[in-house]
Amino acid sequence: MELLTPGDPAYDAARRVRNARVDRHPAVIARCTSTDDVIAALAYARSRRLPVAVRGGGANVAGWATCDGGLVLDLSGMKRIDVDPETRTATAEPGLTWGEFDAATQKYGLALPGARNTDVGIAGHTLGGGVGDLSRQYGLTSDNAVFFDLVTADGRAIRADAEQHPELFWGLRGGGGNFGVVTRFGFRLHPVTHVLAGPLIHPAGQVRAALRTARDWLVTAPDQASLIAIVWTAPPLPYIPEHLHFERGAMLIPTWFGDPDDGEEILAPLRHGSPRPVADGVALVPYADYQRLLPSPPNYADQHVYNRGELLTELSDATIDSLLGQWDAAGPNFSVVLGALGGAISRAPAGPTAFTRRQAQWFAEICAQWYGAADSPTHVRPAVQAWRSLQPVTCGPYLNLLPDPEPEWVHAAYGTETYQRLARLKQTWDPENVFRFNANIPPTPLRTDEEEGRDA
Template identity: 40%
Template sequence: MTLETHRAQPRAGAGLPPDSVERFKAQLRGPLIQPGDPDYEEACQLYNAMIHKHPAMIARCADVADVIASVTFAREQKLPLAVRGGGHNGGGLALCDDGLVIDLSSQRGVRVDPQARTVRVAGGCVWGDVDHATHAFGLAVPSGIISTTGVAGLTLGGGLGHLSRRFGLTIDNLLAVDMVLADGRVVTANAEQHPDLFWAVRGGGGNFGVVTSFLFRAHPVDTVIAGPTLWPLDRAAEVMRWYREFLPAAPEELNGFFAFMTVPPAPPFPEALHLQKVCGVVWCYSGDPAQADALFAPVQALKPSLHGVQPMPYPMLQTAFDALYPPGHQWYWRADFVRELADEAITRHVEFAERLPSMQSTMHLYPVDGAVHRVGPDDTAFSFRDARWSEVIVGVDPSPERAEEITSWTKAYWDALHPYSAGGAYVNFMMEEGQDRVQATYRDNYARLVEVKNRYDPTNLFHINQNIRPAPVPPPQVAH
């Protein structure tokens, strides 16, 4: 069974007094998109085409005032409320059925302060917007690996990517957020103002409000030495055993995520490798170029089939996977944090790599060490600072006819490897998997997250996410 839902589309403003919808619409500077409007279907498209949802209305908010009006309307009308930034969320949590979607996609401003090395980013930006703006000043903000990913979703979940070992998670470089809360207030959260809220949004997802602006610390990253190194799949066990020792001991300027993949039949890959199943590491070295040859010498000594590492602008690396993973494919995700790659786990990995069901299906191991480990497990809501890798298994294919096949492979792969995991998962790699998985991901931080939720969103208006459920309020004591 796939995640696709087959249901009648809602009527515009279904179940609401028409005059209240018209008053709401008149408050907005941006358009209110409803079923039957020419752009409704396009506005409902998600990055993961396996999921289909039909909101009653989509408010494409032009500014913060539109967001305030939308939050207020959803609260007063008791509507399901979803928040859409880039729309990349694997579980389709950027939309909701029969409710209101706050769509931030038209808010795409980025302002760089090169002297302070800070970047102010609007809530609807994708990382390509940020990279374009910062690269002009020789700067970068640590983010993910695909430039079309939304800034908001990736940041609020933690933010793993090419620069994590050197500069930490995206949230470790977050200085402040501006938010619209469930009661309609606008607040700035940082180390001095609403520090409890600032702690919670660094890994706690979209549970606490709508972030309309992010302030990030940027770093001097311009040209990196990066690209893939590939080996035949029959050497996967050997390469994984080497990788688990090599990377944690390497300088933090070197990042590399391990992957199983099918080589795309396109440049820059040589024709002899096209459509071959391989294992590999995608590298990003942001240190002294003079040290690169010595650093990669042990990699070359393993005699890879392809060593495609070369100097490139950092945004070039960030866009390298965009064409392979465009919007509109079928996706099914499963993930775990991993503390060690045991030999038994490696054996199971190889078994499932041999059965990669489609060209885009893959497994990645993202390193979680270096600078990430220098932040305590309770310093932010992101709990798994003691992990070594974030593992993600994804079945991907353009065709809806293969949705069941890629889903089954992903689930079976995850079932086989989960016993070797640390127990929780990176929330940005999770589907809707139930409350136990959410609590396992936040561990001892979950109780504190509930306290923050009770303070800022006690009615759980923001619940279409990996939800932190507010604690029920005990009934008042009646004197007898």
């Protein structure tokens, strides 16, 4: 284990997270390479009464992977992955990004529902539930977790699965990083080699109609189909016609994971219906190439980000019009991402988990991304106004896209019953709230038999 402190040459780069809007200075960064390192680093923090933040990929929009004046458990160097093609399972360490994970599993023609951005880490994405394009067919990332090896707040190394600590296993699948430091994940994988997918480009005048067509298409689309729609100012990506670079419009990316011959018919309403896209890049591509369709900007480390996700049970005409009204009024650094949910997510293929908003059929991500002043009202205000406009129709925020740390929003992500169950679980495993740099659920003291009897 390597310890970095202010003044070390590598400290400044190591303290930064993906969102440049977050600029914190920990007292020490512990670069861990094993479970024993994690145990030792936690003991070090306890002996000096240091707050503890945990870093996997460092991509969370709220910047939970760092803190001021505390210890950062940096797990980004823990990248071991072992794939068993016979059992279609993988064991993976928390420092892996999705690009690294996909590269390892695709050697065997296998995949796991995961984040589209290959620079995002697997750990936080999984613990927050985890939505991916394969989720309509195979469930959330966390639905496909079969065990978690973790270090608890008091320094014990344990395994949580369906047989060992089943209540903790329930909470780790969607309850965030509240209960310990996961040092290894066990996953169930699925056969995926190629996908029929690609960008469909619409200019500004077609955006409203294109979104309604996509919405209507999803209602009857099979689970092997998915979709993401981005309303933005188009960057100069190679598959966007040059005359539309830096122009406002929308890009739909439909996907089909089934038989490619069937996919031509399934995707036809989006490709050949009304409005017809001005550019069609749909093709049969390797899954790993598909996952790289939306690369990070080359200087993303300097980019300020305020992104928030809301889960919607429906995408009505009124909601589309409201979102597009916000987009029309905002500047070029504001965008809206709509993603298809439903399918297997709604059916909870792994049984009950702490991710409870399974009735959602869409997620809406409000994005503000810019350079310059970290808290620029010009950029933050339109994003806040947009997600607030969704509150009458949302069934709750998506935990992995929650930049607002207020307890009311964490509560809203779960609903009262699940939140209270998680708070009791927190009391069992982390009664001192050591792991509080996250979408935090404070511990609820357990009630005694005498108290329960009085209430009864």
